[in-house]
Amino acid sequence: xxxxxxxxxxxxxxxxxxxxxxxxxxxxxxxxxxxxxxxxxxxxxxxxxxxxxxxxxxxxxxxxxxxxxxxxxxxxxxxxxxxxxxxxxxxxxxxxxxxxxxxxxxxxxxxxxxxxxxxxxxxxxxxxxxxxxxxxxxxxxxxxxxxxxxxxxxxxxxxxxxxxxxxxxxxxxxxxxxxxxxxxxxxxxxxxxxxxxxxxxxxxxxxxxxxxxxxxxxxxxxxxxxxxxxxxxxxxxxxxxxxxxxxxxxxxxxxxxxxxxxxxxxxxxxxxxxxxxxxxxxxxxxxxxxxxxxxxxxxxxxxxxxxxxxxxxxxxxxxxxxxxxxxxxxxxxxxxxxxxxxxxxxxxxxxxxxxxxxxxxxxxxxxxxxxxxxxxxxxxxxxxxxxxxxxxxxxxxxxxxxxxxxxxxxxxxxxxxxxx
Amino acid sequence: xxxxxxxxxxxxxxxxxxxxxxxxxxxxxxxxxxxxxxxxxxxxxxxxxxxxxxxxxxxxxxxxxxxxxxxxxxxxxxxxxxxxxxxxxxxxxxxxxxxxxxxxx
Numbered sequence: 001x002x003x004x005x006x007x008x009x010x011x012x013x014x015x016x017x018x019x020x021x022x023x024x025x026x027x028x029x030x031x032x033x034x035x036x037x038x039x040x041x042x043x044x045x046x047x048x049x050x051x052x053x054x055x056x057x058x059x060x061x062x063x064x065x066x067x068x069x070x071x072x073x074x075x076x077x078x079x080x081x082x083x084x085x086x087x088x089x090x091x092x093x094x095x096x097x098x099x100x101x102x103x104x105x106x107x108x109x110x111x112x113x114x115x116x117x118x119x120x121x122x123x124x125x126x127x128x129x130x131x132x133x134x135x136x137x138x139x140x141x142x143x144x145x146x147x148x149x150x151x152x153x154x155x156x157x158x159x160x161x162x163x164x165x166x167x168x169x170x171x172x173x174x175x176x177x178x179x180x181x182x183x184x185x186x187x188x189x190x191x192x193x194x195x196x197x198x199x200x201x202x203x204x205x206x207x208x209x210x211x212x213x214x215x216x217x218x219x220x221x222x223x224x225x226x227x228x229x230x231x232x233x234x235x236x237x238x239x240x241x242x243x244x245x246x247x248x249x250x251x252x253x254x255x256x257x258x259x260x261x262x263x264x265x266x267x268x269x270x271x272x273x274x275x276x277x278x279x280x281x282x283x284x285x286x287x288x289x290x291x292x293x294x295x296x297x298x299x300x301x302x303x304x305x306x307x308x309x310x311x312x313x314x315x316x317x318x319x320x321x322x323x324x325x326x327x328x329x330x331x332x333x334x335x336x337x338x339x340x341x342x343x344x345x346x347x348x349x350x351x352x353x354x355x356x357x358x359x360x361x362x363x364x365x366x367x368x369x370x371x372x373x374x375x376x377x378x379x380x381x382x383x384x385x386x387x388x389x390x391x392x393x394x395x396x397x398x399x400x401x402x403x404x405x406x407x408x409x410x411x412x413x414x415x416x417x418x419x420x
Numbered sequence: 421x422x423x424x425x426x427x428x429x430x431x432x433x434x435x436x437x438x439x440x441x442x443x444x445x446x447x448x449x450x451x452x453x454x455x456x457x458x459x460x461x462x463x464x465x466x467x468x469x470x471x472x473x474x475x476x477x478x479x480x481x482x483x484x485x486x487x488x489x490x491x492x493x494x495x496x497x498x499x500x501x502x503x504x505x506x507x508x509x510x511x512x513x514x515x516x517x518x519x520x521x522x523x524x525x
Contacts, residue, residue: 361502383496383503386489386525390517393508406514412521 001311002297003331008343016336016348016377019364020070022061024053024372037368039355043114043140044179046360047098048156050142052109054372058144060156062098063359070376101159103144105152111145111175111187114156115199119181141199143185145172151187153199163203167195174218178242180225188216194230196245207245212236217259222267223396227284229270231258237272239284249287253280255305262318262325268395269339269418271325273316276305279327281339283418285400290418293337295329315355320362321384322392328353334367336380340420346380391416441487455490460524485516489525 004010024037040051042063049063117139140156149168154161170190178184183199184206194209194216214233221228227248228240237251237258256276263270263284270284277300281291296311315328324345327335332351335344352370358379359366365377394416395403403416414420439456441449457463489506496503508516 363502381503383493384506386486386520386523387517389489389506389508390513390520393510393513394517397510408514408518412518415521416517 003295003311003333005294005297005343013344014346014380016334016346016365016380018348019067019376019378021376022051022059022066022374036354036370037372037374038110039112039174040357040366040368040374041112041114041142042357042359042366043156044116044360045118045140048114048140049359049366050112050114051366051368051374052112052144052372053102056105056108058103058105058109058112058142060101060103060142060159062100065098067364098157101156103142103154103159105144105146107146107148107150109144109146110171110173111143113143113175113177113185115139115141115143115177115183115185117181117183119179139183141177141183143175143177145175145187145189147171149189149191151175151185151197153185153203163199165197165203165205167205168193173216176219176221176228178221178225179223182225184225184242186219186221186228188219188230188232190215192216192232194219194228194240196242209240209245209247211238211247215257217257218261220261220263220270222263222284223265224267227263227267229261229263229272229284231261231272233257235274237261237282239270239287251282251284251287253282253289254278255302256307256312259313260315260317262316264318264339265320265322266392266395268392268400269318269322271316271318273313273327275309275312276300277309277311277313277329278305279313279316279325279337281325281418283400291339291342293325293327293335293342295327295331295335314353315367317356317358317365319358319379320360321381323382323384323388324362324380326356326358326365326379328356328367334365334377336365339418348377350375387415391418447484449484449487451487451490455487455494458490458493458525459486461522485512486519486523486525489520493525 036054037052042049046063048060049066050058050060053059142154142156144152149170151165151172152161153163168189168191172187172189174188176186185197185199186194188194192212195205196207198204198206212232216230216232219228219230226242228242231237235254239248241248254274254276256274258272258274260273270282271279273279277296279293280289282289295313300309311329311331313327313329317326323338325337332349334348334350336346337344350367353367354370356365356367363379365379366374368374400417437453438450439453492506
């Protein structure tokens, strides 16, 4: 079974440049499981990188220092977890002196998310009602979702535990913060529900989103915080309205469990990855499929796609430029795609990859593996065309239905709707 | 919505390094020829049989943003330095998209 379409010569595809690695330290005793790195994450302002190192620990490193280390010491950099347990090297961990933290979460960590009280650009207004966090400075939090259903919230600068959220009964498979700085956290769990927490209100649980018939694998906010996508077992892809907490629609099309989702930076596209060997790009406003990225050729029939086909896609991530996505599949490769081409532009070898994330500025892709390590590659960069930059600027504020009413020529309309 | 016209004039000769883009508002933008060639339309016009082609259109606006785009593209293509953000206000984005679509850049 081939990994690329027949017209492509695999040897001609460019290999990505490796930037570095963070290897998990050798465990004192060899366990069959518990070592996996299920999740990697970058802070929204690019200051920190976090990954679950297996064996209940989460490692937080200041990202710019980490990059510098890679350049100075070559590509190998073994992370030493012993020397820095919850250390506060600079008085109270001020923002200007970021330091490394190793956090013992008490249980296997399945999900991570950074939350910032500073809104990312292009978001709606935020109501500022502080209760616990009245420090008057920017808050950067790390939420960790554990195997026993608890969520622990840590302060990134000091490494201290701030909140313990208890309500889910099963593994917290994914966490995501609203990008508008409101510190609203959504958790997705194997107990078939998603819960919405308000961290500014002492972690009060605001809502339970019910609708999944099976495990929920992943969730993602749209960049304007108005929509949430949740994906799960039994082919489920749901879109929720986050003003009223109602379900907008189900997206049908996958043939197997859907395990990852990500919105484009302008909110006009939604990428989902599934065990049916495919990544689909949807228009979340209309529900249609715009692109399909295959990882197995010839494409499997629905019965084969719905079972064990050895080519499960584990993760997908959108780049900051809105033009590229990265996907991880079980055929030991990371693929970088342009959203308008059905063949990858670059690939990189990776065994047992489980999760991936682009850095905040889009220049680096981090991928976590089964043994708790993280690998980094330089992403394909190119200056976007002026047309694409205009498209992103328009789509950030205009959903599909409004775009369709614009008095513009049909070719430009199709371009704006990402249908070219 | 006022339409602007644009004329292309070579600066003192066909092989000269600079070209002058003139909007009907009278603003003249002198840019390096190499940069202006980022636009497929300008490239086709400039390499056509007549170097002093006149091209009237109602869709070309905001030529300063377009020139900035040319510079960005040439400077940062094949460069490993970080590509800076290119902010476009939503208000002008639609017209700029039409212009960019016309200029194929």
